[in-house]
Amino acid sequence: MKLKQTVVLGAAIAGLLGSAAAYSAEQFIGLPSYRVGPYGANGASLYGGWIDYMQMVNDRDGGVGGVKLVWEECETEYNNARGVECYERLKNKGETGNSSFQPLSTGITYSVIDKVAEDKIPLVTIGYGRTDAADGRVFPWVFPLITTYWSQASAIVKYIGMKAGGMDKLKGKKIGLLYHDSAYGKESHAIMDKLAEKHGFEVVKIAVAHPGNEQQAQWLQIRKERPDYVILWGWGVMNSTAIKTAAKTGYPRDKIVGVWWSGSEEDVIPAGSVAKGYTAAGFNVAGAGYPVIKDIEQHVYAKGHGNMEKKDLVGSVLYNRGVVHGIIMVEALRTAQKKFGEGKALTGEQVRWGFEHLDIDAARLKALGASGFMPHLKVSCEDHEGSGKVKFQTWDGNQWKVVTDWVEADRGVVRPMIEASAAAYAKEKGITPRDCSKEM
Template identity: 45%
Template sequence: MKLTKLAAIATAALTMATPVLAELVIPSLSYRTGPYAAGGIPLADGYADYFHLLNERDGGIGGVMVNVIECETGYNTEKGVECYEATKGEGALVYQPLSTGMTYQLIPKVTADGIPLHTMGYGRTSAANGEVFSNVFNYPTNYWDAASVAVNYLLDENEGDLNGKSIALVYHNSAYGKEPIRTLEALAEIHGYDLTLLPVDHPGQEQKSQWLQIRRERPDYVVMWGFGVMNAVAIQEAANIRFPMENFIGAWWSGAEHDVLPAGADSDGYKALTMNGLGMDYPIFDDIQTYIVDRGLASGAGDQIGTVLYNRTIYAGFLTHMAILKAQEIHGVADITPSMMRDGMEALVITDEMMAEHGMAGFGPAFEVTCENHGGPGMGAVSQWDATAQTWNLISEFSESDKDVINPLIEEDSLAYAAENDIELRCN
């Protein structure tokens, strides 16, 4: 009896939600609840606001309105599956799950269903090899690039020599946190630094023993691959053992306002990588103010605008927007399908002029996506937290990672995946 009732409700719900008008469906797998909500809220807000801005200001993309369907996952893979199945039938153009665990699950599924997956700076790094992963894109950058950019930055600080230095990696003990280990190990062999691995279990509230070890061993640098509550706890623990904050570098998922604010003034000087522009000094934020905030359309509580993660999904929205325009241009239709979207993403070219035209000059690097390279240039910059002004400031240029180290690793991992799953190489 429970099943039949459920059946009735779900079928009614599904028939109700069938699209009638032509629209571009962008699902947003958000996590505004659960242990990672602090990061999930700005991420979901930025993504929704960007597409609502296009609807309000330009009347959609190429004259077709965008419909953002938000589905709450709570950063839980099972709910993610439910969300994916619930939204894929609506004509979803591209998935951005904002979770590495979910990405691993979706990679084979989207490939079978012919829907593109865009994992910007997270997910499976070796998906950058378009010859193996036809439907997965991780431009403009990925984890291994991040690890390399961090090491390059440390090299610059030490006049190009890390011999005898020690680096500790504090990481979330999950697929996400384990990703950079291989790159850091490969780089350790080249540059001669000493790498210590310190895993922190989900959700990351308990880190006393890891920081005790850091206090005892006194590594020269600490690199962190954390997310959610783990970041704030780590920064607090670092402050407690008086670890010098300027020697503490987080990945780009470990460097948002909500990560540093709990530690107060002690967090001053903490560094984090970033792949997108920071702050609100871009013309696009005037448009967001005019078309979204002033009209009362801001999603969520509307208090996240201009934060690091909000800007990141504004950037993600912009890249999706450009890919849709490209797809419309290639196929000559405005109401594109997921497979057309995939073609658009594969032919995507981002230039500095395009970013300037959309009010985002210098927000990210210029790059091109090709059939072989779905990963983009792999650029990152280092930002630093100013606890007095409560702002993140860029302290380095966007710079390239060490591709000589990363490309063979991508090749190796992706070919292993291809062999395991009998995938024929494309692009020949």
């Protein structure tokens, strides 16, 4: 399949399409995307949704405060070394440099986390990355927004507790953790150990090597261990392979709960009919009926400006997650413009302030056409996560069905872990944490 590459500036594209809007400045947004390799299909949907949202803001609204959004993709192939190359390539582009770096990869996040403070570029890791970066006192330039992996794990354990008939029913049970053998997968270990200790269950960790298209040995181990539930902490082809192999070994799909990177159409459709009954978490939901998606169809696709080659994926889980990325990026710019002024390109430092003062409440979500689409997000100096909520969706064989309201993380467990880990990092690096009482 020929991939639609967006490697030229969005402003140039819109100019060729005959946009009549007059812009006072251009805000550059570098996109370290991946559209090739074993995770290319996932990246194409997510970055496609993000680009479509920005294109809509340009076409429908004339940009943000009169400022045109421009962007350029840099292909990382989900590879750490390439991700660092993209970071360096993009950081000085545009009038004021790159507005943020959002690699959609925990490994790349770890590779650049020490660079962003020096370069004054916010590192935004929505639903991934280093969890303890949620402590903004130690990590002022890093934003693991909406919900972290530790929050997600605690919400999944809450959901399993609901299925079991109460959290007290988890005592004595066994939960398998089938994880991608990478920095992303290993991010789950500390929190699962802590939750197992609190609730009295046993956790069995089983690694799957990248990319995960061979899992016979792992599922034979699961059959031997006989866990009551399995948490699927996968990405890309690993997910559909897990679902199909579970069926072959006789493990019921309704006992498998996936993380949000294991709960997309790209995960269940390749698995076929055996995926029916499988449930996964998500900090956004699927569906093309939301006003924000209808606006994209009206203002972008109806005019032939859409980024997606597979238009039937508009409204899918990962496409909608890309729209969430677009919403958060644009709202951070709007927030920063309220302090630093409209009509000009903002610096990375100014955009960082915008991220740290985000407050996308219920009223704002409604105005954006995204009520129920994503959770309320309120960020502060101390809290760079800002929500910690997910919904759970079950695949019915044809589409995802939401089966819960927003389920909140166990903050009583998660936040102390975040603060302790961040404090240890600060000590190791010689960082003096910020006094948030002095921040404005």
